[in-house]
Amino acid sequence: MSALDVLLPARAVFSPVVDLGAGTVVALEAHAGPTADPSAGPFPDPAEDPYADRYAARPALATRADPAADDVRRAVDAAGAAAELGTRLPLLIGLRAETLAAGEYVLSELHHGLGATGRRPNEFILCATGGFPPGIRPAVATALGGLRRAGYLVGLAGLGAAHAPLDLLADVAPYLLKLDADLARRAPGEPRRSALAASLMDLAHRLETHVLAPGLETQDQVLHLRGLGARLAQGPVLAPPEWRPGMPVSVPVAAREEPAAQLPYAALGPRVSEFTLPAITLPHTATAEEVLDALTAESGVTSIVLVDERQRPYAAVDRTRFLLRLSGPYGHALHSARAAARLADPPRPVPRTVPAVAALRAAGQENERVYDDLVVVDEVGRCLGIVRVADLIRGLAP
Structure with missing residues (x-):
């Protein structure tokens, strides 16, 4: 039996995606944790995975001959761990851009592995993470387009910090754009970063896609990002590290409701996609x-x-x-x-x-x-x- 066949909830960290308008959990993000088999692969790189610091470090497992295969394994591990919990919430999973660019064989392995967990493609949001060199941009665009045609919901993470050409947003029609966590956290106290976050949300709304503000730690951060137009959010201020599906989340509420930011295209009326x-x-x-x-x-x-x-x-x-x-x-x-x-x-x-x-x-x-x-x-x-x-x-x- 392979490492993909034995999946335990303890081998993943879960983070709820919270709808700030309704105060409910609308999706679940899963990150694979440590495996019992050392040959199965390393822990997530802290530079790529915001939850990596929750795992015990194992320096001896820092490299692999095939990082794309390891990335797919961790994605399938995460999906399997969610399946063990019995939740039907849509599942958000991150994949490195280099993995998506690795070719049809890797994507086929990913598709079969995710399908083995009992979920259909439309129940996954596959989010490209990390910066990537311009040379692999065509391959990433092709991979995301193929996943979208197969029925998967696709997204881009690290927006505002990671290298992701903005015209890629037009090419792949992403379902979700995930802001860089550091940008989201620092926006309330830094006007320039707040302006950057607001402009990215404006762009996302024009492209009829969703924005997720991750890593939020304080009430002020939640209220500020919501005021800029973020509908979806994540972070320890909303749910503790030990959160599991079915547990409550805490959504900060302003003392008085602030008016939503006026967008320049408001006269056209929002689309239902928003x-x-x-x-x-x-x-x-x-x-x-x-x-x-x-x-x-x-x-x-x-x-x-x-x-x-x-x-x-x-x-x-x-x-x-x-x-x-x-x-x-x-x-x-x-x-x-x-x-x-x-x-x-x-x-x-x-x-x-x-x-x-x-x-x-x-x-x-x-x-x-x-x-x-x-x-x-x-x-x-x-x-x-x-x-x-x-x-x-x-x-x-x-």
Whole structure:
């Protein structure tokens, strides 16, 4: 049995991705920890992995003949450890840019390894980390494009510090942009860095992608980044190092709500992509018991999207209505072993490029489901995430 076959939760560190608007966990980042087999590879490099200092150092394992293979192993280890916890939260995993540029064989190994954990591609956000020389830029762009076509959500990390050509953002259409952690932490006290962070968020909003502010340690940092436009955040101020899925998070709240930064393109109206959150998805064949487990594991989950073999939305399970049906007389006995789609509703898909006001109007046309989550889809109809109608109302309110 290989190192990829035996995965333990203790071999990974988990960090929640928190929606600052709703105060809920919308995704989970996993970093592989130490392995029992010394030949399996080194610990993460502290320069690349912000969680590396949580592991005991082993200098003898600082190098490997094939760093790309080791990077893939750690990615699959992290995904397997998350699977051991039973969470259905979308999983964020970092990969070195050099690994992505290593070729089709490495990407194939990654795809098969992640698939063996029982998750589909749209349940992963694969984030390119670290700086990389200009010479590998075409290979990185090709790799990210291929992963995106396979259904993975892709992202770039270290924005604002790592070498990542800005036109790469246009080429690969990333789902997520992760700010450099040091930039995010220092922005509140340094006007120049604050201006840089604000301009990067402006750029991300124009490109219809999400911004994640990582490594936040104080309430002031959270409130400042939120004021600049960050919707997603991570850091010890939100959750302790021992955090696990299902545990609460703490979201600082300002004494008075500060108005959001006015963006120069506001007159055009925000796109629905600006309000999109990662979706929890299950196969359209999932049973009601499996959906119940996913809903009870995370109290902040408002819906679950059932997808077909091509990751297109098949049905939508609303949390409130689903739990009411199962809690009725004999509800659990009648439905738990049967298909959850029987208790679901048709999905309400909206393209990611649709203006938010148009999506809100579409939601208002259905009186009985006016507050149901909308399902955001890409250009070929695959599920990209969900939008909560309450977020649209708050975001469009004057």
